Amino acid sequence: MKIPCEVVKDLLPLYRDNVCSDESRTIIEEHLLECDTCKKYLDDMDGDFIQTNDEKAAEQAKSDILKGIKRQLFRKNVMVSVISVICAIAVLLGGFSFIFHYQMPIPYENGLVSVKKGDNGMVDVYFNRDDYYCSYKWNTTIEKNGVKQRVAYIYYTDTIWTKYFSKPQKDKQYKYTINNSAFFDYDDDNRFIEIKKDISAVYYLDYSHIPKLSTEELQKNSSKAVLLWKK
Ligand SMILES: [Zn+2]
CATH class of the missing domain: 1.20.5 (Single alpha-helices involved in coiled-coils or other helix-helix interfaces)
Structure with a gap:
């Protein structure tokens, strides 16, 4: 087929x-x-x-x-x-x-801070502007014109927030007392006592770097300090 x-x-x-x-x-x-x-x-x-x-x-x-x-x-x-x-x-x-934590020392200007001696003999420091971030104080003995004296340095810091935005805070201390800044020690009977250190002057100075300085450098820097109060 x-x-x-x-x-x-x-x-x-x-x-x-x-x-x-x-x-x-x-x-x-x-x-x-x-x-x-x-x-x-x-x-x-x-x-x-x-x-x-x-x-x-x-x-x-x-x-x-x-x-x-x-x-x-x-x-x-x-x-x-x-x-x-x-x-x-x-x-x-x-x-x-x-914004909230970067600290900038506030440069001194007239009226920023006032220092008054209170009735109790303490020295009160008032911050007169709206707000600040931190206040610092530091005591030391310096020699001025051959005389040794105990002085206190203070300064305040701002953050961007406190500088430009914030208002006075209710729970914040705008006043503090720095006189006779005390430290504690033991007396002869081994009791805990407070030792008063009479402050003879209060200066405004950004001393954020000072604790690291030598005594000579400190003296040089302290000349930049603004005298707020003296005995
Ligand atoms: Zn075929």
Whole structure:
């Protein structure tokens, strides 16, 4: 039975995939023995099939690479986001800390501070402006004109907040007493006693760096101090 090539070609895909009937298979195989054109057609189909498989593998590989790149990009994006958030928090905290805690000594100006001797013999220091961040005091013995005297240095600091924004605080002390600044020791009977140190003068001076200075440097710096009160 001679079957036209076109019919065989239609059947070849089924033959190749092994899904045709035994009858068709026999007919096709007989035809292929005699027809080089259809044989070549079948060989080409197998070639295409293999090539298709190769292409599929190549596409799979490409898609794997793409997925890999996407994953890497995703990880990178996540990292960038996390780092951005951390940076933002750091900047906020830094800004917060800078605005509320970065101390700037307040330079002396007229009326900033007044010092008065109270009835009890103590010396009271009043801060006359809206607000400050911290007050500092420090006592030492200096020699002025050949006379040794105990003096107190004071100064105040601002932060950006206290300088530009805050108002007087109810719970803040705008007055404090520095006279006879006391330190404690034990007397002969081993009792805890307060030793008074009479202050003979109070100066305003940013001495934030002074405790580290030598006595000579201290003398030099103390000449910059503004006398607020003396005995
Ligand atoms: Zn044929």
